[in-house]
Amino acid sequence: MSVLIKKLFFIFTFNCSLFLVLMIGLQNSSNKKEVNLIINNTVNLPIGFIVGISFLSGSITGSLISISSRNK
Secondary structure (H helix, E strand, C coil): CCHHHHHHHHHHHHHHHHHHHHHHHCCCCCCEECCECCCCECCCEEHHHHHHHHHHHHHHHHHHHHHHHHCC
């Protein structure tokens, strides 16, 4: 198995496991806010979900950028 496939598999499994822990941890969250997008507002979402998804998207983006910059 090539190194690139191993890294992508690790990134995918790590972030999926963090997402599952986030979903389990947010079962009884009562603090909810709307996210103000440029076009419209979202539905009421738990604050922990907003922060967790922001962290996960940054983790995925940073990992993919580091992999692509090392290949050049």
